[in-house]
Amino acid sequence: MPSPFVATDSSQQRYYRAPCPGCGAPVEFRSAQSTHAVCAYCQSTVVRQGETLARIGKMAELFDDFSPLQLFASGRIQDQPFTLVGRLQYSYDGGRWTEWVATLDGERTGILSEDNGAFVFSLPYVLQREAPPPSELRVGATTAFNGQNYTVASNEEVRLVSAQGELPRLPELGAPFAVVELRSDTGMVLSLDYDTHPPGAYLGRAVQLEDLQLTGLRDESTKEGKARSFNCPHCGAPVSVNLAESKSVTCASCNSIIDLTQGIGGELRHAEQDEPVRPLIPIGTTGQLQGAQWQVVGFQHRMGVAPGEDEHFGWNEYLLYNKKRGFNFLVDAEDGWSLVKPTTGAPTMAENGSSARYLGKSYQQQYAYNAETTYVAGEFYWQVERGQKTFNRDFASGNALLSMERSAREVTWSSGSKIDSAAVAAAFKLDGKKEMFKRSDAMPVSAAGKLGCGTIILILVVIIILLIILSTCTSSSGGSSRGYGGSYGGYSSGGGHK
Known part of the structure; x- marks a missing residue:
């Protein structure tokens, strides 16, 4: 009796084919290391035992992740x-x-x-x-x-x-x-x-x-033909999902955060948001940064506070997407703009957190603080929620930046560099609003260049008077001065990122 397996030679490799014990359709094994397979016709799960196949159950349906990858690419x-x-x-x-x-x-x-x-x-x-x-x-x-x-x-x-x-x-x-x-x-x-x-x-x-050098990817027209849209579970307005990787999306009508982790076909959970924050760079805007075209697909506002302190500070993060380069973060903090991306590896950090080393470069800690997400808009490749809390550390080596973000189950790192505010405005064709992009990192130099001598002297006199008043208040009350900058250039360099 002939073997149920058919050995087939091709120009690339040798593979085996046998009928599915569930429906009789051909099941192929292209790798000698493969022990299991799922029949493409009846979803039977089969195990390979020598030259026979045994059906051991039925596989659940795939959820459509809209990936450009597919079998046999x-x-x-x-x-x-x-x-x-x-x-x-x-x-x-x-x-x-x-x-x-x-x-x-x-x-x-x-x-x-x-x-x-x-x-x-x-x-x-x-x-x-x-x-x-x-x-x-x-x-x-x-x-x-x-x-x-x-x-x-x-x-x-x-x-x-x-x-x-x-x-x-x-x-x-x-x-x-x-x-x-x-x-x-x-x-x-x-x-x-x-x-x-x-x-x-x-x-x-x-x-x-x-x-x-991938070939045989999913046809782009097939992806575009499948509408990824649904009605908001809170207000009923239409919501569209544009990215294959999205795990969360916000409704443009009511600002609710919608959880996509169970798929669009599942029961959609949502969380309401009040007091919307308007991003300086609108979602959907495209811009040229570091030789690539990026689109703003997500935005979140975050608040931070140093351990043991009570003064909070805030910053904004724009999630940027490029089809070939993936995701980057454009961070807008009071001490300047920066462009960072998640790292694959994990830097080595000193036990006391004072420094970190990654890819042969040493970084010194600048800030350590607790962070909380307070508002989100757009799409995100992770499940983002309002109120998410992490502990962050920011490190720097000149203009090079390194950030750690730690939650209960995960530690993520991001690396990147500072970027000039004028370059950000120009990249997104917002030169007319470039004054709104300026941050405190540029203020001492840019502001001084526009001031006359009389104005500078007047400012110095006011500063001296304020220092005398503050000194008198401090000595009479017995209080202590802050050792940190807080939102005025302190713990506001952007934090870590998923």
Whole structure:
């Protein structure tokens, strides 16, 4: 009796095909490492046992993540060809994300996964020591694997919600398990998946989709033909979602924040917002910064306060999007503008927080403070909520900036540099409002150049009188002066970002 598997040779690799035990349709295995597959016709989950297939259940429907990637898209990584043959979709408290299974040469498999609005390409990694239980890997703690130091960036309980194609592993559908992500100061990402014992390990680094030379991507016209629109669950007004990565969106009519983590087809949750904040750069505006065209897709206003202090300060963050470069943040603080993006790795920070080191450069801490999101508008690739709180540290090395943002389950870093206010106004064609873009970092020089000698002398006299009055008040009351700048150039350099 002939084997049910058909071995087929192609110009690229050898793959196997067998009939689905559920419906009889052909199920293909292009990678020798694949043990499971999902039938594209009846959604049966099948396991490969030698030269036979066994049906072990039925897979849930995929949620449409509007990704440009799709099965059998191909590309190159470090001059090695690969093909996407499978997809795993997970959920956790903060939303959902997708991992794509890539076969490199028919014998090895890698994972192309989402990462804070970007992508990471990882390969299976053999640990020289068994990974500790996830309860021992606290967020922010450091540990070492195979001689490399890592910082625990996230520790989440996740569930597999759906899968497609062929897979080297298949966690139990809907069963919770821990996923711990660790990052190094050289930009490496180590993922530990605790659905098996010992846990699976994958090591990778950030990639740009444009650098992978991808072909066979989803047709753009197909994406555009599917309307991502719905009625606001609060006021009923039409709401449109423009980005594939969006996990939150605001209603333009009533300003409600709408949670998209369960998909548009699910029950939409919303949170009302009062006292809207009007962004200086309108959402939807496009501008040229650092050689790329960016569109403002999101805006949030945040407030901060230093531990032990009572003086609050505020700043604004614009979420910028470029199809090939992903997401950046344009930060508008009282001490100036800056352009930053999430890092893939995790900088090494001194125990007392006074300094940090990343990619061979040392940064000194400028500010440390508690932050809270008070208003949001537009779309975001993470689940943003009004009232979200984090602890932030800001570091600097000249004009280069580095920021840490820590929540209960995650530590994220961003890096970038200061940018001139006039350049921001010009980039978004708002030169007519450039005076509104000026911040305190430019005021001493720009203002002095316009003042006459008499005006300067008058200002000095007023300052001296005020100092005498303040000195008298201080000595009589026994109070102490503030040691920090607060919102006047203190803890307002932008904070960290998802």
